[in-house]
Amino acid sequence: MRPGFHWTTFNLTSRLPANWHRGIIETAAGADFREFPRTPILSREAAGVSYIRRGRVHADQVQEVLPWLYRLYRNDFLELARRAWAAEPVMPAQDDRYGIVLNVQRGTAMRFECHVDSNPLTGLLFCTDHLAGGELVFGHDQGGADVGAVERDCSVIQPIAGHLIFFDGRHHPHYARPLMSESDTRIVAVMNYYTRSCPESTRPPELNRHRFGDP
Numbered sequence: 140m141r142p143g144f145h146w147t148t149f150n151l152t153s154r155l156p157a158n159w160h161r162g163i164i165e166t167a168a169g170a171d172f173r174e175f176p177r178t179p180i181l182s183r184e185a186a187g188v189s190y191i192r193r194g195r196v197h198a199d200q201v202q203e204v205l206p207w208l209y210r211l212y213r214n215d216f217l218e219l220a221r222r223a224w225a226a227e228p229v230m231p232a233q234d235d236r237y238g239i240v241l242n243v244q245r246g247t248a249m250r251f252e253c254h255v256d257s258n259p260l261t262g263l264l265f266c267t268d269h270l271a272g273g274e275l276v277f278g279h280d281q282g283g284a285d286v287g288a289v290e291r292d293c294s295v296i297q298p299i300a301g302h303l304i305f306f307d308g309r310h311h312p313h314y315a316r317p318l319m320s321e322s323d324t325r326i327v328a329v330m331n332y333y334t335r336s337c338p339e340s341t342r343p344p345e346l347n348r349h350r351f352g353d354p
């Protein structure tokens with residue numbers, strides 16, 4: 140039997156710094172909320188979808204306002220990433236522009252783009268709980284090219300504040316469902332890690348042109 144999609148969860152609810160939650164909630168309130176154009180190469184949205192509305196706290200803001208979170212990304216969380224991925228060395232991103240960011244959904248009209256990852260190991264620290272909606276959904280069909288294909292056969296991960304998960308999202312398309320309540324907010328810290336067999340140098344230059352205007 141092929142292993143299929145799988146992930147590793149660490150429950151950090153009793154180990155994160157005091158007031159971690161409040162700092163993230165306050166920072167996320169000032170996120171960059173707008174229509175984000177679909178990502179080149181990695182998008183698995185239907186052909187007619189040209190943008191997806193959501194919020195992002197960019198990496199420079201995370202480093203400035205939540206320095207403890209940036210340190211965890213490069214230290215304690217890195218140690219856990221190495222436990223989750225014991226087969227080879229794991230490194231954080233050297234380029235701080237995409238190492239760790241916050242993705243934010245507010246109300247029922249936002250979701251996160253259906254896509255595959257370019258980095259071989261992603262860490263997500265869920266920062267909020269939800270009665271319904273906001274689930275992270277991974278399609279089992281590696282060729283799935285839109286949200287409908289992902290939903291037909293999938294693994295569904297319920298966000299739980301303080302849970303840190305690691306997965307290889309390069310092959311299984313995934314997205315975050317919209318929330319079910321207008322008053323709800325979903326926040327997740329997203330971390331890129333690299334491995335010896337898939338180092339940071341493999342990151343497609345198109346992504347940096349798209350996101351940062353690199354030449």
Ligand SMILES: [Fe+2]
Pocket residue numbers: 254255256261308313
């Ligand atoms: Fe992803």
